[in-house]
Amino acid sequence: MPKNASTRRLSLALTKTHKLSFAGVAAIGAAALSFSLVPAEAQSATKTVSAAPVAFSQDSAQVVTASVADQVTDAKRKAAEAAAKKKAEQERAKKEAASRAAERAKIAKKAEAAKKAKAAAAKTYPNNLDGWIREALDIMKKHKIPGTYNGLHKNIMRESSGNPNAINNWDINAKNGVPSIGLLQVIKPTFDAYHVPGTAWSQYDPVANLTAAANYAADRYGSIDNVNSAY
Structure with missing residues (x-):
């Protein structure tokens, strides 16, 4: 009996010890479970928080892309406007340059004409047969009357020997009352009919006589x- 009683006491003691052990293990397990749950929830929260920036980054990229596209379009528009403005300025400068060149050409032409007119007005001829023929030829050229120095000279020599009177x-x-007069022996009716503008109205005038006869x-x-003979 005492042996069995001892056995029962040991068994009872073990039972209490086991209970304590089980309780400790349970407590530790609960603590471990609680510890493991907290990081899991924190990790889940972290994932949730990190998801938001990803979505924000995508929206920002879209906004930036749209902004860049707008800037490119605006830059192209400005470049086109600048090119059009530059082209217009070049065209205007070209027209102005052409206008100035035309004006200079007009002035130069006018000056040249004035110079020639002045030279013609200032041109003098000697008061002799050679001078009379040369002056007559210049007037004939102006009025498109054909004839050469030699053609005038040979006929003068035959008709009057160079004497204007x-x-x-x-x-x-x-x-018949209309004698032949002057260097080329022209009668009055012929002289009047073929008189060249700008010359004297006298048959005795050498240049007037020559130009009327040549005409x-x-x-x-x-x-x-x-x-080549009387005409």
Whole structure:
């Protein structure tokens, strides 16, 4: 009996010890479980918090992309406007340069014409047969009357020997009251009909006589150069 009683006491003692052990283990397990749950929840919370920045970053990228696209479009527009403005300025400068060049050309042409007119007005001829022929040729050229120096000279020598006051008082014209007068022996009706503007109205004037006779010869013979006898 005492042996069994001892056994029961040991068994009872073990039972209490086991209970304590189980309680400790349970407590530790609970603590461990609680500890493991807290990090899990914290991790879950962390994941949730980190998800928000990802979504924010995507929205920001879209906004930035749209902003960049707008900036590119605006830059292209400004570049096109600048190019159009530059082209317009170049066209305006080109037109202004052309206008200035045309004005300079006009002024130069006017000055050249004035110079030629002045030179023509200032041109002098000697008061002799050579001078009379040369002046007559310049007037003939102006009025497009054909003839050369030699053509005038040869006919002058035959008709009057170079005397501007020569007069024929014996031929048929003289008998009819219209004698031949001057370097090329022109009668009054012919002189009046073929008188060249800008010359004197006198048959005795050397230049007026030559130009009227050359004008008549051009009308009848094509040129004074074609006259080789009385005409």
